[in-house]
Amino acid sequence: MTKEIIKFEHVNKKFGRNEIISDLSFTINQGEFVTVLGASGSGKTTTLKMINGLEMPTGGKVIVNGEDLSAADLVDLRRHIGYVVQSIGLFPHMTVAQNIAVTPKLLKWDQARIADTVDHLLELVNLKPNEYKKRYPNQLSGGQQQRIGVARALSTNPPIMLFDEPFSALDAIIKQDLQQEIKNLHQKLANKTFFFVTHDINEALFLGDRVMVMNQGKIEQFASPRELVSKPASSYVARLLGTVEQNKDLWEQLK
Template sequence: MTNEIIKFEHVAKKFGKNEVISDLNFSIDKGEFITALGSSGSGKTTTLKMINGLEKPTKGEIIVNEQNLKNCNLVDLRRHIGYVVQSIGLFPHMTIAQNIAVTPNLLGWNKHKISQRVDDLLTQVGLDPEEYRNRYPMQLSGGQQQRVGVARALSTNPPIMLFDEPFSALDAITRQNLQQEIKSLHQKLSNKTFFFVTHDINEALFLGDRVMVMNRGKVEQFDTPEKLITQPATEYVRQLLDTVHQNEVLWEHFK
């Protein structure tokens, strides 16, 4: 029995005449933390959106959790995929508890089960349920709102979690703290698959079990952080790594 939970086979994507993805072939195993790294326009967010059917490929096959996206119920599929975005998208008129409970309510969970799940999730993401359950999004900081966004995405215990540059709008200290927390959360959650889009090479290398480096709709290298650093496969990957070395040189200059 295969351990693959996501598979792309010769996937291409066009918007009009503009081909943003040319020929994607990769697979992701259950439980992996994958980071997708690339500059704006590289195709990484389009790839993420194709995983949950928000974008459909122009050609090729996408298999998610043993379902071919061409002939599965996409609404049902999305209910079993957590999705965390940069803008968070919390409903301002709902309490934090109500925001987290949106999908469980749609699925008809009973009130006691929902209440218990909300409290468990708030605790998991480092927010005291007694203090935060009845607050509204505007009463939270950006970092706290992002934690709630993660809790909401985890509400139905999905096997797959998608993150679309969730920390890019946050200040550096909050961002670093959340990176640590999301990595620890993945280690604690049994067999969850995380697919995390970023344009920050340090974030990608820190978080990912494997890093998918994308450029102009193609995968330049899909490897462990160690392999990327020690054996860059293309000139583009080498250039990305050079930016890290430049930062190191800068810091050495000020010591």
């Protein structure tokens, strides 16, 4: 039986008089990989931040794992939601192991459990524990730092993982490798829900079970990649997909 894990009911968000989100409603089921695609200012990052209470709606309801966020303990909520961002935010004075262990230490886990968790998560993100856990962030490449960011976000085994354009600053080859790794990771981690914000069309179509296309604070289409490509629901979606076709045409001309 499918379980609803994230639900927005007629959500509105304003910053002063500026309306960023208008009447947003959608449901995400447990275990889905949802990618959110849109241009800058479309409201995709604001939507992500409302899932873990970093932003609260001006109107409507945000329900996460059956709990209305307006009545939730937001500190406790965030400890059960992994969050990976573009800037990564590793603590430079801490080793890799210490960075991954930040939240488990706050939760007062014993040292043996923390050590086992660090080793397991490093293996999960394809980094050898004995080789990497004593390194500092400045001794890692950008791709390795992002892997540590993912491992840290997974440290308490959260049911929901939020990704805010985590690969946009990486070069094309590393980015492609990490996209495949994150897709494999989702398949390994049964029933974990991934909510992944991107402005990269190919990334959204490759990763998502469903793709949410946002424009000016509204959802233009929320569908599988196949349906999105074969049946764009609006002229905006069609134009967005058309940019991919233009790139294909360019490549053909250059061959």
